[in-house]
Amino acid sequence: MSGKFITFEGGEGTGKSTQIKLLNDFLKQKNKQTLLTKEPGGTEVGAELRRILTEGEVNKLDAVAEALLFFADRRLHMVQKVWPAMENDTWVLSDRFADSTMAYQYYAYDKRLSKEDIQALYRFAVGDFVPDLTIILDIDPQIGLARSFKKAETMTNKETRIENQGLIWHERLRSGFLEIAKDNPERCVVLDADKPIDELHLEIVDIVSQRFEL
Numbered sequence: 001m002s003g004k005f006i007t008f009e010g011g012e013g014t015g016k017s018t019q020i021k022l023l024n025d026f027l028k029q030k031n032k033q034t035l036l037t038k039e040p041g042g043t044e045v046g047a048e049l050r051r052i053l054t055e056g057e058v059n060k061l062d063a064v065a066e067a068l069l070f071f072a073d074r075r076l077h078m079v080q081k082v083w084p085a086m087e088n089d090t091w092v093l094s095d096r097f098a099d100s101t102m103a104y105q106y107y108a109y110d111k112r113l114s115k116e117d118i119q120a121l122y123r124f125a126v127g128d129f130v131p132d133l134t135i136i137l138d139i140d141p142q143i144g145l146a147r148s149f150k151k152a153e154t155m156t157n158k159e160t161r162i163e164n165q166g167l168i169w170h171e172r173l174r175s176g177f178l179e180i181a182k183d184n185p186e187r188c189v190v191l192d193a194d195k196p197i198d199e200l201h202l203e204i205v206d207i208v209s210q211r212f213e214l
Ligand code: TMP
Pocket: 039, 040, 054, 070, 095, 096, 097, 098, 099, 100, 101, 102, 104, 105, 162, 163
């Protein structure tokens, strides 16, 4: 495959969506063909799965069903969007990917599933394909949650099923992402998301430019 696959990860209120758009603009300026996408919900069926996963009561799905649905969404995303785009020389930028499953469904939910089960689902759904680069935006959950509450005040947000958790849960989520980065030092870069938007964008541009020799 001639394209690249770059994933953005992190907890609530890290500014992921803003940064992924800015990187997309930068790559376009460099004359790259790009596809900006997300999980869950990057495909038509995925959008339905996203609604099931993010809305309603937290206990309407058990841990196994929840993980299976995230991987069903991911499988369709790879087959219908990511891989075809990469074969067509496109740089795919995904707002979340499989590290989110490990961070949310394993670390944040305090290991309701085993790491091995999540890894086995990954192999089944995605095979041995991995992102070329993963940018993990890291922020103190107290700051991140304050940011996302502020944003929620101005929006009608029904997507509260997973995120409506206490501070300790969000702290486990944060350390989960940091563990993942430690376990995958070649692929993952952790950046301080409590920085001005422009400064963080320049850091991301530097990392991407160096890694892919732009
Ligand atoms: P978003 O906040 O990036 O829009 O993602 C929607 C929610 O889905 C968010 O609370 C994180 C959660 N999520 C998981 O719990 N596991 C996953 O594998 C993914 C991709 C997202």
